[in-house]
Amino acid sequence: MTPRIGNLLLFTTVLLVIPICLAASTRGLARQAASASDLRQIAITFVIRYSSDENAYKPEDLQTMPDLLRELAAADLKDAFLFLSREDLEHIDRTPPRIIAPLPAENQTTIELFPELLEFPIAFSVAIYPDLHREASKTPLFWTRGLHRFHSFNRPYGGHIAFLDGHIQYFEGDADSPNEELEYYFGPESPFTDALRILEHDPEGWASRDLGPLPVRVAAALLSDKRTQKIKFYLWRLVPCAVVGAIAAAFPAPSTTTRAVRFFVFAALAFIPIALLVPSV
DSSP, X not given: OOHHHHHHHHHHHHHHHHHHHHHHHHHHHHHHHHHHHHHHHHHHHHHHHHHSOGGGOOGGGOOSHHHHHHHHHHTTXXXXXXXXXXXHHTTOSSOOOSBSSOOOOTTOOSOOOOGGGGGSOOSEEEEEOSOSOSOGGGOEEXXXXXXXXXXXXXXXXXXXXXXXXXXXXXXXXXXXXXXXXXXXXXXXTSGGGGOSEEEOOOOTTEEEEOOSSSOEEEEGGGOOOXXXXXXXXXXXXXXXXXXXXXXHHHSOOSSHHHHHXXXXXXXXXXXXXXXXXXXXX
C-alpha cells in the first residue's frame, strides 16, 4: 500500500469519526427534549386539574406516588411512558404496560393502577405543598428524579424542573461546581422547603447505578461486582481503541515514532465515539 493511499484511508477514518460524534450528541439532545416534554405534560395536567377547582387539591390524599398517579390517570393522563425514564428502560429486560390504569368499570368510582407499573421506578420526584397559592414561576413542582439531592452527586449531572406555572427549565452542574440556581430552588430558603413531603417511587430490589447524569435505576441482581465492571470497561472501550490505533499504525510511515504517534492519535479519536455510543458498565 502506498503512503498516498494510507493517508487517504486515515483521512477517511477521521471524517467518519466526526459524524458519529455528532450523531451521539444529537441523540442526547433528543432524549433531553423528550424528557422535558414528558415532564411538561405531567405538570400542566396536574396544574389544570387542581386550578379548575380550588377545593379539589387535598394534600392529605397525596401520600404516595401511586396516589398521585391515580389522580393523573383520572385527568386522562395514562401513557405509562410519560412516567418512566428512557435511561432506565435501556437497562431493563422487561416491558412496562402501555397505560398506567385500565378504563374504569361503569360503576367504579376509583381508579386502580396496573400493578406492573409499580414494578418500575418512576422517572420524577414531586413536591406536595400545603396549598398551591404560592409564587408559581419559582416553585418547583416536578423534577428529574433525585435532582433535589444534587449536593450528593459525585459526577456531572443534569435534569429538568417543572414549576408550578408549568414552565420547564434544564439545569446541569458537577460535584466541583454545583449549580447555583439549583441552590436557589432547592436550598434552605427556597419555596421547596414548604413542601409537606417529596414523592418518589423505587420498587424493592432496585438500586442506583451511576450511568449518569443522574443515577439510573437497574435491577439489583444486574449489578456487577467491581472486578467485572473493570473487565467490561477494558473490553468495551480500550480494546476497540487499541485495534483502531494498531490499524492506523500499520500503514506505511517514515519512522517508528510517526507510527507510534499515529497509534495514540487514532486510538484517542476512536475513544470519543466509543465512549458516547457504548453503554457504561
